[in-house]
Amino acid sequence: MTTNPSRPRFSLLDIVKQCDSFPYASDPKLKELSFLDLIVDDIPIGRIHTTLVPHLETFNQQTRPVFHITETTVSFMPWLSDYDSRSDAIAQMLNIWRYDLKNFPPLSGWRDELYGVYTHNTDPATTKDGAALAIERSACVLFGVHAYGVHMNGYVRTGPNPWDVQMWIARRSLTKPTYPGMLDNMVAGGMCFGHSPYYTVIKESMEEATIPPNVAKKAFSVGTISYIKLKDGTQTAPETQIVYDLELSKDITPTPCDTEVQGFQLWTMDQVLEAIRLGEFKPNCACVCLHFMIRHSVITPENEPDYLNIIQRLHRYIEYPGPKKWPTFKEEPL
Incomplete structure (x- = not known):
């Protein structure tokens, strides 16, 4: 990746705040809103x-x-x-x-x-x-209702340490209605009512990256990120993304299957961080990458001054009720 020094750069906390932008109770800006x-x-x-x-x-x-x-x-x-x-x-x-x-x-x-x-x-x-x-x-x-999605990090291990990994990064299609042409996680999708998170991961893996179910089923859940986004001062988007990881062997290459993805690139952690700081990722996808990097000791308390704030803002409490058990009344044949 070639860096243009004239391009604006963001702190990692700035990126998280792009997602978690609804004012907190202590923020005087909350009184200016009318909901x-x-x-x-x-x-x-x-x-x-x-x-x-x-x-x-x-x-x-x-x-x-x-x-x-x-x-x-x-x-x-x-x-x-x-x-x-x-x-x-x-x-x-x-x-x-x-x-x-x-x-x-x-x-x-x-x-x-x-x-x-x-x-x-x-x-x-x-x-x-x-x-x-x-x-x-x-x-x-x-x-302003609570929406749910799944995001999956596809990665390749390059060494024995937790940080010895590379990530598969998707570029969104230019025809996408939201964030066209921006960078994305390897697999991501909203959760239709009646489908479980695990099924959604497997389905989206095939549809977006041509990863067959026998491979996608090796994905494992690693937690969530949550945030509340304020849009145009008149809309709120409380969202929880259920995050999965999938370790891929070096002989597996994600390939676009539908019209939602332009292509995939296998990047080092430095390349991913640089693209995040340049604002090239869809914001919540950048947050999922940061979540991955924290878990793999790429981002640590020693190298990131906003470490604690980033972690706290990636896990905002959303007061609205959620499912006790994910409903699966739709057919899940995979």
Whole structure:
């Protein structure tokens, strides 16, 4: 990699803050924001900016009222008391909004993929595998609900020490709706409702990197990263990425299988760090790489002055409910 000295460089903590950008309770900037809590079962499950409220009120007028709106909260009307009714109401509204990209730009990345939104209530009469409702993936930021994904580091061992590794790095397709052309982990993907993390890793490995299931099944979970991103001051994205590692032999080369990845490169840790500092990675993918480097003693308390802050910001507590057990009601044949 050739370094251009005139290009801006970021600290590693700066990179993490690009993901974990929603103000903390002690930050005075929090008072400048204007969000309402999205409520189900009397507990918050998301955040809705006040600029979205008029659109909710308009939808209430077009059909049987769906939302109960106060100065601080948005909740569902009592007749929407179960998973199916809430999911159907949200879907009807989003199918109207998706054609108004001026007011709802995130819906330009419509995926036809549903994400589960969880509650503490697990009554099967009102929830589905612990989910209060399901929502189109691209709409999650409009409602500030907790989204989940998986990221897998593919690496090759080059020596006996933990830091003697190289990483397979993907470059995102220029046609991707988000972060086109930027660097990515070897395998990554959102978790559709009804699929487990492990299944998602295996599926995405084949779809993105042509890694067959018998190889991908050797991946092992190594923890999570979590953060809350503030987008344009009006949208929040609380996300948890479930992280896997997969050690590959030198005779296995990831190869693009679909249109989401341009190609793969096997890089040293120095090359990965340099690209992170230059802002070439999709931010949450950079964070997954940092998580890997901390675990492999590439980044240590001795060589990184922001070591503790980086670790803390990679593991933000997200107050919204999550699944007690990942639902797998969809077919998982792999």
